[in-house]
Amino acid sequence: MKLEIGNIHVKALEFGQNTALSAGTVQIDQQELVGFIRELDHRIASVALDIARPGDKTRIMPVKDVIEPRCKVEGKGCMFPGRNPGDEAMVGEGRTHVLKGMAVVTTGKVVGFQEGIIDMSGPGAEYTPFSKTLNLVITCEVDDTCNQYDHEAILRKVGIETANLIGQLAKTATADDSRTYETKPLLEQAAQYPNLPKVGYVYMLQSQGLLHDTYLYGVDVKTILPTLLYPTEVMDGAIMSGNCVSACDKNPSIVHQNSPVIHELYEHHGTKYNFMGVIVTNENVTLADKERSSNYVAKLAVQMGLDAVIISEEGFGNPDADLVMNCRKLEDAGIKTVLLTDEYAGQNGESQSLADSTPKGDAVVTNGNANQVVHLPAMDKVIGHDTYANVIAGGWDGSLHADGSITAEIQVITGSTNELGYHNLTSIAG
Amino acid sequence: MTIKIVHYINQFFGQKGGEEAANLPIELVNGPVGPGAALQGLLAGKGEIVKTIICGDSYFNENEGVACMGIREILEEIKPDLLVAGPAFNAGRYGMACGKVGEVAHGLGIATISGMYNENPGYELYKNYSYMVPTSNSAAGMRQALPAMAALITAWAEKEGKLGTPEEEGYMPRGLRVNVFSEERGAKRAVNMLISKLAGESFKTEYEMPVFDRVEPQPPVLDLSKATIALVTSGGVVPKGNPDRIESSSASKFGEYSIAGLQTLTCESHETAHGGYDPVACNQDPNRVLPVDVLRDMEREGKIGKLHDLYYSTVGNGTSVANAKAYGHAIAMHLLNAGVSAAILTST
Numbered sequence: 001m002k003l004e005i006g007n008i009h010v011k012a013l014e015f016g017q018n019t020a021l022s023a024g025t026v027q028i029d030q031q032e033l034v035g036f037i038r039e040l041d042h043r044i045a046s047v048a049l050d051i052a053r054p055g056d057k058t059r060i061m062p063v064k065d066v067i068e069p070r071c072k073v074e075g076k077g078c079m080f081p082g083r084n085p086g087d088e089a090m091v092g093e094g095r096t097h098v099l100k101g102m103a104v105v106t107t108g109k110v111v112g113f114q115e116g117i118i119d120m121s122g123p124g125a126e127y128t129p130f131s132k133t134l135n136l137v138i139t140c141e142v143d144d145t146c147n148q149y150d151h152e153a154i155l156r157k158v159g160i161e162t163a164n165l166i167g168q169l170a171k172t173a174t175a176d177d178s179r180t181y182e183t184k185p186l187l188e189q190a191a192q193y194p195n196l197p198k199v200g201y202v203y204m205l206q207s208q209g210l211l212h213d214t215y216l217y218g219v220d221v222k223t224i225l226p227t228l229l230y231p232t233e234v235m236d237g238a239i240m241s242g243n244c245v246s247a248c249d250k251n252p253s254i255v256h257q258n259s260p261v262i263h264e265l266y267e268h269h270g271t272k273y274n275f276m277g278v279i280v281t282n283e284n285v286t287l288a289d290k291e292r293s294s295n296y297v298a299k300l301a302v303q304m305g306l307d308a309v310i311i312s313e314e315g316f317g318n319p320d321a322d323l324v325m326n327c328r329k330l331e332d333a334g335i336k337t338v339l340l341t342d343e344y345a346g347q348n349g350e351s352q353s354l355a356d357s358t359p360k361g362d363a364v365v366t367n368g369n370a371n372q373v374v375h376l377p378a379m380d381k382v383i384g385h386d387t388y389a390n391v392i393a394g395g396w397d398g399s400l401h402a403d404g405s406i407t408a409e410i411q412v413i414t415g416s417t418n419e420l421g422y423h424n425l426t427s428i429a430g
Numbered sequence: 431m432t433i434k435i436v437h438y439i440n441q442f443f444g445q446k447g448g449e450e451a452a453n454l455p456i457e458l459v460n461g462p463v464g465p466g467a468a469l470q471g472l473l474a475g476k477g478e479i480v481k482t483i484i485c486g487d488s489y490f491n492e493n494e495g496v497a498c499m500g501i502r503e504i505l506e507e508i509k510p511d512l513l514v515a516g517p518a519f520n521a522g523r524y525g526m527a528c529g530k531v532g533e534v535a536h537g538l539g540i541a542t543i544s545g546m547y548n549e550n551p552g553y554e555l556y557k558n559y560s561y562m563v564p565t566s567n568s569a570a571g572m573r574q575a576l577p578a579m580a581a582l583i584t585a586w587a588e589k590e591g592k593l594g595t596p597e598e599e600g601y602m603p604r605g606l607r608v609n610v611f612s613e614e615r616g617a618k619r620a621v622n623m624l625i626s627k628l629a630g631e632s633f634k635t636e637y638e639m640p641v642f643d644r645v646e647p648q649p650p651v652l653d654l655s656k657a658t659i660a661l662v663t664s665g666g667v668v669p670k671g672n673p674d675r676i677e678s679s680s681a682s683k684f685g686e687y688s689i690a691g692l693q694t695l696t697c698e699s700h701e702t703a704h705g706g707y708d709p710v711a712c713n714q715d716p717n718r719v720l721p722v723d724v725l726r727d728m729e730r731e732g733k734i735g736k737l738h739d740l741y742y743s744t745v746g747n748g749t750s751v752a753n754a755k756a757y758g759h760a761i762a763m764h765l766l767n768a769g770v771s772a773a774i775l776t777s778t
Contacts, residue, residue: 112595113705115676121479125545126611148710197628207709246679246705246748260617267618285707308628310620317747318708340616343637344680344748349607350558351752352640363627364637365620371680371750393679393705393748409680410609411748421616426636428595430608 001092002182006175007071007100008337013051013134013224021169028136033162037138040161041154043404045143046155050133050383051118052105059124059378060137062115062388063414064106064152065159065241066130066252069099069167072236077274079164080237080253081401082218083157092229097170102134103254104166106159107384108141111152112211114393116247116414117376117406124376127416129423130252137383138162148210156242160253161408181266183230183277193274197307200276201231201261202297202326206243206250206314207282213242214251214314216280222289226281226296228304239280243314246393248370248416249342251314255415260422261310276304281326283319294325298333300368308336313419316344316370320355329361342367342417347409353427368417368425371409378404433477433511433587436504438467438531452523454486455493456500465576469514472580476587487523490530493523496536505538512586514661515560517545517575518552520567524681529556536560537606541591543582546574548602561586561601565760640751646773657771660738662761664725664746664754665712665719665778666704667695677724678705679748684757686764690739694723706747707778719776738770 011024019029030049037047040413052058070079074095080088105118118130125131140158142151190198205214206221213222216239229238239256262278269275281297284290301309309330313323320341327337339361343353349369384403389400394411401407410416415423441451443464462470462479470479483504490497505513513535515528529552532542542560546553547567563582565575578600585599596603612619619636626633651657668676674685692699700716702709717723725737742761746754765773 064726065501112709133484169540199628212708222504260615261620264617264621268621268625273628308624310624313618334626336627337622338627340620341637343607344750345607346750346752347680348558348604349609351750352642353607353750354640355751357639357642359639361639362635363633364635364639365616365622365623366637367616368609370748372609390675391678393677396677396680397675409748411679418616421618424611424613424615425609426612426616426619427609428636429603429609430593430595430606 001230001232002180003064003092003235004180005235006095006178008097008099008170008173009176010099010101010134013053013102013136014130015051019169021173026099026166026169036165037140037158037162040157043143043146043150043154043205044140046141048139050137050139052137052383054120054132056120056150057384058120058383059117059159059379060105060107060135060383061117061386062107062110062384062392063118063247064111064155064244066254066414067104067159067163068254068257069102069104069163069170069219070237070257071171073097073165074173077236079167080160080240084356090233091238094234096236097173097175099167099170102136103130104159104163105130105135105137107137108140109385110388110392111148111155113242113391114211114244114246116244116250117412118414119376119379122377123374124413127374127410127413127425129415134233136166139384152211152242160240181232183232183275186276189274189276190305193270196272196274197282198305199265199273200304200306200309201265201278202303202309202311203278203280204283204311204313204319204322204326205239205280206319207319208285211244215240215242221280221282222284224282224294226279226300228300229278229280230273231266231278234262241396246370246411247414248394248411249315249419250414251418251420252414255418255420255422260420261312266298271423276306283315283322285318290322290325294322294329297326298329301330302333310340310341311340312421317341317355323356324356325359328358338363338365338366340367340419340421342419343369344371345369345427347371347373349427365421366427367419367421367423369427370411370417373407374410376406432475435477435479435512435514436481436483436508436510437462437479438483438515438528439466440527441484441486444482446484447623452486452488454484455489456611457484458499458504459484465517465572468576469580472577473583476584477512479686480483480510485527490527493525498530501531502534502538505535505540510540512540512583513540514579514583515542515544517572517579518549518550519565519569519571520547522551525550525552526555528552529560530651534554541586543579543586545579549778553602557602557604558606563600564602651772654734655732656735657721658736658738658769659725659734660765660770660773661720661722661725661741661776662773663720663743663776665698665776666702666713666745667720667743668703670699670701672703676703676745678703678745681745681753683747684742684744684761686740686742689722689737689741690740692722693719693726704745704747704778719778721776723734738768
């Protein structure tokens, strides 16, 4: 598969008379967009739109998803395929346009305990990659006929459909920069660089239930067996987030769209190694599923003739077992591994960090200790509801202070310890 | 800028005497004393020792609570930028005291720089709380220890408390994981590590895999029909409303709750506080995580002697292994004191 990504750099995001893209400015007709969103589900009770720009004294919480507007210009399929009848075409080929530098962010009353915080300025902004994007924020509430599953599904749909709608603005725009990514069918790819080691990417996806689910071509990944993807498929939304594990190491949809390990692996494809493709797998809750999926991953890696893989985890604790099983079984099969994880080392960093371990895991990249405590000063504006600071994962009773400031673990910050290596935080022995 | 330092030393280095003065209570004097004077000179204006705390080693270790309270009051009063303790070399009681005052200062948000021999028990026990430079095992190494401590103090002052790694700065590892922002993002570091590993070149893992303790299983309960069985869970089942506000992740506590006379749990009586798994099935029927209903059946059928009146619950989600171990220890003591024969642990 060969995919050309054309980036249109968004320099300004504003509300205005009509929805349009002109000279790097995205303008949104607020009334029209609110109408579009309300039509998505009759159980939506209210919709409000805001714009949050880098440097604003603005806090967004509880954040559910962050999505990058994109659209298909050439080639089959649509963004985030497989959700609706008729959208079953495979993606990852042709040309895709991206509104680079902006994002759609969804918020509203909490579904579970896990949703996150994005601060657009101050110390919290350093910890989240999404303080650097121009954010169109949708605050969406649902009526009381919705259970938690309905609530999550509606908010997910609102975010994805809005991003897809705005992404259409890029369709006829001229890209500011373009890059082509290509991975060939297995036999051809192997033949292209016969003297280079073959590497793959084992892409672990959360699949533990409400707010812990991920979708592959619209399919809940807890129901899949591990399978193969061309790396370019994710750039067209083959993987969609439905999960907020804890906000720090949840992968919002934008992280899958820009999947960092895939992009970094392409950098040395054909020079240092031969990047053969991606194995997606799940992190189910039962031991039998964990054993089956990790056995299957090792089998596929051998079947592909891989010499080495990068394995990325999503979440912590229970999925540490999946990470360790994948590592151990791949190393036992003679395939070298590098692991991407984060740590829960306690608020002072004094504890061991993982819930499972293997001596085979000798190459680990850590994306930081999620238990570290941070003080987030009060902001001039809160989009959403800050009262949840006391209950979201990483907060405690008393996290929200009377002046609007918050003291909590960085676990509460969306993307702070992202385990796909999207951000720069790490931990060292000190 | 000159930082304000309080220096902690023992009776010997405080020039009060040897073992015969080891019971000396805390004494606070102005300015530097003994090694402090040499240290002050080495700091070349970067730091000023405003007060010196002198305390007998035996006094400190035999009256630790009182001594710590006194030192806390002194630190609260003077509000130094930094506490310096020792160097203690391989003197066990002195090392323990230097380590402990570091813990006291840590509790007040004050950093401590110390120095001791790497086998001093004060290092192993209190390394989390202080930056300790390695010294030789006896005071003969004073001439090497003081410049090393002065260099670390100077670095601490110049970097406004943000010291680099143990290797860079010359202190012994504190056994802590410290967050820093890296120049390159994680994905790029992973690819670089992969390239090194493939080429057979040396690379440095960013996290050494932990080694876990193993718990020896207890002997089996021989007669369940006479046993008192307790329920303990990390699945976060709490009375509705979560009265102790157990956190949804990184729990700071566990709860003890009565189920005396309760035949079953319901969605009206109990819920989960856990933020790390799909809570719907548990909230519909909390017995799915804390099986009170089945244990009551077994109690009625005489299969078990009795279900313990209290159950213990915490949230396993994002809770560090060190905290989990401490809660487990405390819960076990409660169960032991209550004469419980065995416990069923449910996790999620």
